[in-house]
Amino acid sequence: MDGDTPGLITIEDAERLDIDQVHDLYEKYVSSSQVSLMTSFGFGRELVESAEGSWIRMRDGRRILDFSGGVGVLNHGHNHPRILAAREEFSRKHRMEVHKAFFSPYVAALSHNIASLLPEDLSISYFPNSGAEANEGAIKMAYKYHNGTRNTILRADISFHGKTLGAGSLTGSTENAFQFPGLPGAAIYPYGDVNAVRQAVRTHRTAAGGCDVYAIMVEPYSASTLRCWDESALRAIRRLCDEEDIVLIFDEVYTGWGKTGSLFYFMRHEGLAPDILAYSKSLGGGKASISGYTARERIFRRAYDRLADVILHSTTYYGFGEETASAIEAVNVVVEDDFPGRARKLEELLVPGLQRIAKAHPDAVREVAGTGALHGVFLNGGPRLLGLASRLAPGFSGDPQFRTKLVTLSVIAHLYREHNIMTYYSPNGANPLMVAPSLIAGPDEVEYFLDALDSTLSKGLSRLLTSFVREKVTSRW
Ligand SMILES: Cc1ncc(COP(=O)(O)O)c(C=O)c1O
Numbered sequence: 001m002d003g004d005t006p007g008l009i010t011i012e013d014a015e016r017l018d019i020d021q022v023h024d025l026y027e028k029y030v031s032s033s034q035v036s037l038m039t040s041f042g043f044g045r046e047l048v049e050s051a052e053g054s055w056i057r058m059r060d061g062r063r064i065l066d067f068s069g070g071v072g073v074l075n076h077g078h079n080h081p082r083i084l085a086a087r088e089e090f091s092r093k094h095r096m097e098v099h100k101a102f103f104s105p106y107v108a109a110l111s112h113n114i115a116s117l118l119p120e121d122l123s124i125s126y127f128p129n130s131g132a133e134a135n136e137g138a139i140k141m142a143y144k145y146h147n148g149t150r151n152t153i154l155r156a157d158i159s160f161h162g163k164t165l166g167a168g169s170l171t172g173s174t175e176n177a178f179q180f181p182g183l184p185g186a187a188i189y190p191y192g193d194v195n196a197v198r199q200a201v202r203t204h205r206t207a208a209g210g211c212d213v214y215a216i217m218v219e220p221y222s223a224s225t226l227r228c229w230d231e232s233a234l235r236a237i238r239r240l241c242d243e244e245d246i247v248l249i250f251d252e253v254y255t256g257w258g259k260t261g262s263l264f265y266f267m268r269h270e271g272l273a274p275d276i277l278a279y280s281k282s283l284g285g286g287k288a289s290i291s292g293y294t295a296r297e298r299i300f301r302r303a304y305d306r307l308a309d310v311i312l313h314s315t316t317y318y319g320f321g322e323e324t325a326s327a328i329e330a331v332n333v334v335v336e337d338d339f340p341g342r343a344r345k346l347e348e349l350l351v352p353g354l355q356r357i358a359k360a361h362p363d364a365v366r367e368v369a370g371t372g373a374l375h376g377v378f379l380n381g382g383p384r385l386l387g388l389a390s391r392l393a394p395g396f397s398g399d400p401q402f403r404t405k406l407v408t409l410s411v412i413a414h415l416y417r418e419h420n421i422m423t424y425y426s427p428n429g430a431n432p433l434m435v436a437p438s439l440i441a442g443p444d445e446v447e448y449f450l451d452a453l454d455s456t457l458s459k460g461l462s463r464l465l466t467s468f469v470r471e472k473v474t475s476r477w
Contacts, residue, residue, distance in 0.1 A: 019047055040472050042413035051078035054441045056422065065421045067449050069373065069436035072223065072254040075282035075339055076330060077440040083285035086329035090322045097321040106324035113331055114294055117263060120273045124300040127292045127324060128315045131253035131280040132162025134291040135217070138276040139166065139183070140313055141295055142215035142247035144303040150214035152204040153183065156191040160224045160428055161217060161251055170217055173224060174401060175427035185212075191222060194233040194240075201244055211244040218274070221265040223254035224428035226369040226376040231269050238272055247299060250274035253291070254374075257282040257331070258339025258439055261347055261372035275299050285330030288323040342439040343372035349443060350375050350435065353450040361457040369432070373439055376432030377453070381407045385461055392469040401431060408433050410468035411456055419452035 009017075017025070026035050038044030049057045054077055056064040069075065076083060099107065107127065115123035126137055139153065155161065155170040162168060169182020187204060189196040197216065204212040218237065221228045229237075241248040255265045256279035262268040264277065276299060280291030295303075304312060317323070333339075347370075354375060358365040367378040381389070381404040389403035408425045411433055415421040425431050435453075437445065456464070 017047075019045065022047065042409075042416055042468075042471070053077040053079075054438050054445050063420060064416070065419075065445060065448060067435055067437045067441075067445075068422050068424045069259075069438050070281075070286060071424065071434075071436070072259065072281035073284070074286045075257050075259055075373075075439045076285045076333060077438040078286060080285055080287075080330075080333065080440070082333050083287050083326055083329050086325055087287060087322055090325050095321050095325070099319055099321065104319050104321065104324065106321060106328060107319040110292075110324055110328050110331070113328065114292065117331070117335070118273070118277065118294060119267065119271075121297045122273060122277055122294050123297050125292050125294040126313070127290055127319055127327070129289045129317050129323070130162065130164075130291055131251075131278065132164040132167035133315065134253060134278040134280050134293045135161045135170070135249070135251055136164065136166045137313060138249045138278050138293040138295070139170075139215060139217075141276060141293075141299065141303045142249060144309070144312065145247055145299055146214045146245075150206065150212050151185040152187055152200075152212045153185055153215045153217065154187050154189055154197060154200050154213060155217040156219065156222075157188050158191045158222060158225050158227070158429055159217065159219060159251075160222070162253075173428040191219075191225075191227060192229055192233060194236045197237055198240060201240060201246070211246065213244065213246050215247040215249055216241060217249050217251060219251045219255075221252075221255045221260055221371065221374075222428075223259075223374060224426045225430070226374070226426075226432060227429075228265070228371070231272075234266070234269065235272055238274075241275070247276060248274045249276045249278065251278050253278055253280045256280070257334050258343050259372055259374055259436075261344040262340050263334070265371075282334070283327050283330060284323065285326050285333065288326035288330075290320075290323040290327045292327075339439045340372075343374075346373040346437060346439070346441060346446065347371065349446045350450075353446065354435065354453075357450065357454050357457065360454065364457045364461050370435070373437050373441075375435040376426065377435065378430055378432045379404070379408050379411060379461065385465065388462055388465060392465065404431050406468070407461060407465055410461070410464040411453075413468050413471075414456045414459070414464050415452055419456065421449055421452050 023035050047059045049059045054066055056066050111125040114125050128134055128137060157172045159171055160173045161170045165180055166183050168176060168180060170186055187200050189200050201213050206212045220234060250266055252264045266272055276293055276295045278293045283292060284290045354368040358368050364380055365377055366380040369376055385407055386403045389406045393406055408431055412423050412425060415423055424434050426434055
């Protein structure tokens, strides 16, 4: 650490840090709990050298097959050559990042392209940097559309819309365990239950007796629980929103850009569209932190389209040059390489493969569910196994979810340690083991994964759990 400025670590120095030094710095300057959480789950004990496509190369040369799909970010895989080239070209030509006082051709082009891919008059876009910001922008626009005359927003019980104060207050995921202050007027409906939504709309009235609901947040496909709305129920919500002039917001932050087998999940239903669509993750092609929301023209115009309201919503990094250029390339790759079709091909391999595994291991697998390249294996935390988990990891017996997570983690850890495969579990709902490959994954990689999962489950969940906990107790981590 002998850079030009004493005491400051350079990039080169950072790349020379070993794992213990990185842990020390995390403990001092990031989060020591994060270090104990990650390492006790078997991850975070080594450093990554590089990543390409579906593969991660560790510093010790080990190659890991990444079947996490970057939790939605890596539809294009790691370091897609076209995204890298677009970014290198942008830098090489010294293009300008900040466009506050000039028009950005990149923002213009990306907005145009997205409008031409989305149905109906979903055509006016704004590009912040995270899924939560995209949702909050959509919510703000819906509130402003009603000019502050309505005060209720509906969200689902199992929803995941992000963790900022606003989006977090609309997130029902079980991981959102602490009550922070949030958006006023948020009411909850059970996911998928159109009658409950109708009832909520009926009961929330303004003082004058009109409808008080300004927006309904819907995840057409809930990536964190692997549940979906029935088509007829979604259409009924669309009609209800039309009748009551409620802004219908679809959160496709995770499921967008081909992941589920259509460009966006809702687009598999002809003639069905939200009033505002929020998206993120693979919009940046795995390299750029950019998100977006696109509104129907009439919603945008009534909410904001007058000089006095032009600066009511903005963020510093909106339309940053290289991020937006990366997104243009990422979307073009999604379309030209038919990512929805690729997801459907992966589904053709994954669905029968996972079902075969479920059948072969009825004691271990309770259910498999999913669509496109987004699947989950719900492991059987039956009473005997959960009892074993409690005995092996006492102190967590009051948290039944923790025991299910422990069972799932023991499978994830074995896949990682013994088969060099990376997966993750969803912290929401019943904590399925997520199988969510990038859309550039090929049949050989799927086969390798399925064989590894089959062989892992053949060990038996109680053995996997025991060795997982034993390793956790005896290892230096
Ligand atoms: C459906 C959904 N909405 C919103 C978000 C929040 O996105 P971010 O973490 O970028 O704020 C996520 C993130 O996983 C998501 O899956």
